[in-house]
Amino acid sequence: MEPLAGKVALVTGGSRGIGAAIVRTLARDGADVALTYLRAEHRADRVVRDVTAHGRRGLAIAADSADPDAVTAAVERTAAEFGRLDILVNNAGVFPYGSIEETSVRELDHTLAVHVRGVYLTIRAAVPHMADGGRVISIGSCFVERVPYPGVALYAMSKSALVGLTRGLARDLGGRGITVNVVHPGSTDTEMNPADGETADTERGYIALGRYAEPAEIAATVSHLAGPGGRYISGTSITVDGGFAA
Numbered sequence: 334m335e336p337l338a339g340k341v342a343l344v345t346g347g348s349r350g351i352g353a354a355i356v357r358t359l360a361r362d363g364a365d366v367a368l369t370y371l372r373a374e375h376r377a378d379r380v381v382r383d384v385t386a387h388g389r390r391g392l393a394i395a396a397d398s399a400d401p402d403a404v405t406a407a408v409e410r411t412a413a414e415f416g417r418l419d420i421l422v423n424n425a426g427v428f429p430y431g432s433i434e435e436t437s438v439r440e441l442d443h444t445l446a447v448h449v450r451g452v453y454l455t456i457r458a459a460v461p462h463m464a465d466g467g468r469v470i471s472i473g474s475c476f477v478e479r480v481p482y483p484g485v486a487l488y489a490m491s492k493s494a495l496v497g498l499t500r501g502l503a504r505d506l507g508g509r510g511i512t513v514n515v516v517h518p519g520s521t522d523t524e525m526n527p528a529d530g531e532t533a534d535t536e537r538g539y540i541a542l543g544r545y546a547e548p549a550e551i552a553a554t555v556s557h558l559a560g561p562g563g564r565y566i567s568g569t570s571i572t573v574d575g576g577f578a579a
């Protein structure tokens with residue numbers, strides 16, 4: 334069964350981690366998928382090969398989410414090459430860590446540029462290409478629901494902004510049949526938060542299921558929202574955290 338057959342998706346930060354899992358899952362479920370990646374990374378081609386192995390069209394676009402021109406160009410290129418755009422997944426993210434004295438204004442600006450301004454600009458460029466049935470899905474964080482340890486205020490603040498953006502845009506775009514949602518992953522085994530990292534045992538202690546998520550377990554919910562099962566879900570936050578916030 335290919336619930337996303339005929340659809341075109343764009344996933345930001347799709348070269349590794351949760352983003353790469355989302356790209357692969359959307360392709361498995363039938364979509365053609367473009368992904369953005371940071372120019373410094375060379376792993377995007379591998380993810381595109383996995384998309385084409387599913388018989389779908391794949392496209393990797395170097396685009397820094399902190400660069401307004403680059404994100405807009407990435408959306409335009411996706412729509413031009415694939416002829417449409419149905420699903421946008423705002424996944425690109427960074428993890429600023431430190432107390433308020435330790436973090437800098439530069440870090441604040443960069444975090445907001447990627448997590449907030451970049452998401453806003455990507456959605457703004459994507460929406461004109463979307464028809465009735467369009468889907469906007471952003472990747473937030475379980476730290477919006479619960480902050481278990483110090484040092485993550487900047488991260489939690491920037492991800493919390495996605496909740497307001499999601500609710501507001503769901504109202505703005507609902508009349509056009511476009512849904513807008515945010516998925517809050519819990520601790521997920523990626524380079525950002527490796528399951529064998531220094532703080533992983535402490536973090537596992539907060540999770541009801543007692544283990545990290547695999548990136549594919551987050552991607553499954555994104556694909557559900559993107560598909561027919563997500564038709565009537567809009568303006569909401571869906572937490573996929575193994576009971577972290579319980």
Ligand SMILES: NC(=O)c1ccc[n+]([C@@H]2O[C@H](COP(=O)([O-])OP(=O)(O)OC[C@H]3O[C@@H](n4cnc5c(N)ncnc54)[C@H](O)[C@@H]3O)[C@@H](O)[C@H]2O)c1
Nearest residue numbers: 346348349350351397398424425426520521523524525526
């Ligand atoms: N791993 C976790 O435990 C966890 C938990 C909650 C939320 N998240 C969120 O999930 C998303 C994916 O994180 P991940 O764990 O896969 O991390 P990761 O570090 O493995 O991957 C992050 C991705 O974002 C891309 N990226 C970073 N800065 C970018 C920029 N300026 N422009 C374009 N792309 C950029 C990276 O290239 C990479 O592809 C992030 O938004 C993150 O905040 C992760």
